Amino acid sequence: MLRAAISLADRDGIESLSMRNLGGKLGVKAMSLYNHVRNKEDMLDGMIDVIFSEIDLPPSGVDWRTAMRQRAISAHRVLLRHPWANGLMESRTSPGPANLRHHDAVLGSLRGAGFSVEVAARAYSILDSYVYGFTLTESTLPFSNSEEAKEVAGNLLEGFRPGEYPHLAEMAVDRAMKPGYSYGDEFDYGLDLILDGILRARSDDTKR
Amino acid sequence: MLRAAISLADRDGIESLSMRNLGGKLGVKAMSLYNHVRNKEDMLDGMIDVIFSEIDLPPSGVDWRTAMRQRAISAHRVLLRHPWANGLMESRTSPGPANLRHHDAVLGSLRGAGFSVEVAARAYSILDSYVYGFTLTESTLPFSNSEEAKEVAGNLLEGFRPGEYPHLAEMAVDRAMKPGYSYGDEFDYGLDLILDGILRARSDDTKR
């Protein structure tokens, strides 16, 4: 049932995931679903925990930077596959086992690499903020490839008075509308910049 | 009308902002609202543009780092005031004038400080990802001060088998439950780490 709900949300968006709708997909009336979950909120809790289980845990046996990098890339990929989940991942009042397990493993990976509790917490917070924020923008952007960007940006630019938004125009022409441009490709750049920062924060901390 | 809709969303959450509800607050039936907006989506477009107008533009006459820092802090504060807006800021297919103006000013501030188009775009993307992602977690966290954290974390910990999530437990006891702890206070730390990274990226770029 959670599986069916997730694939429905993936295909049609979270706004068309209704109990009646989901019942229809499962060949059952909406009210039957209440035999399996307390209410819709409860069902969302379950769905989010499945999403957490899809994200790779940080691998062991590699340095912390590689482990954090791989985990962030995996989280990014999973969230792109389930964009509706993005805003819900950290808002569960009753987090499920996969959620807890995931957070415990990431913190454990950092602590095991010699991070203090304080710096581990901060590093995790920055990394996750970046992953969630980047993916949020990426998956709600009104275009996803340079073709669509050209279309959208072109229409916008036509409506501008000349020189009204010069820097936006420059950005559109020089980057977004260039063939082969994809906003998603920029993910790694920011991730590495942040990992560099964390490396530095860690040295400062252990030297102290 | 946009004002009324915003204050309703601020108070009761976006999920209780209905046309009937908003009509009620304005002493009018729901259908009357359609004389002022095409539909609810159109109204949300307008609301988001008001939110953009509340964020300070990067100040001029200061170095880029101070300007970016102040702008990010202002955006963070505004998004905390209107948490429902967070996920909608970058998803408007038809961005309003305040939205365009804001993005143009930020890019202009960076370009004026000597950033290349490429590095300006990346810097802006990382900063905004961080602001949106951090605020998303912050405002959906099931607790906001150390008292509530103690409550929530305490309840969670009781449900664990001993040693099941050791690093989560450590984090809860050593940080979240400590008096005076507030997740929101961590915002500046990550912001400065990212600004350091951008400073370094900029030097590499101009040296090239």
Add this chain to the structure above:
DNA sequence: ACCTGAACACCGTTCAAGT
């Protein structure tokens, strides 16, 4: 130019009744 009643096609959820 603005407002409204009636209507349509939807929601989540409860409850008593069925197998």
Add this chain to the structure above:
DNA sequence: ACCTGAACACCGTTCAAGT
């Protein structure tokens, strides 16, 4: 243990009719 019809209190939106 699971399913369902009927019902309740809601949605967004259209449209013809009113001032």
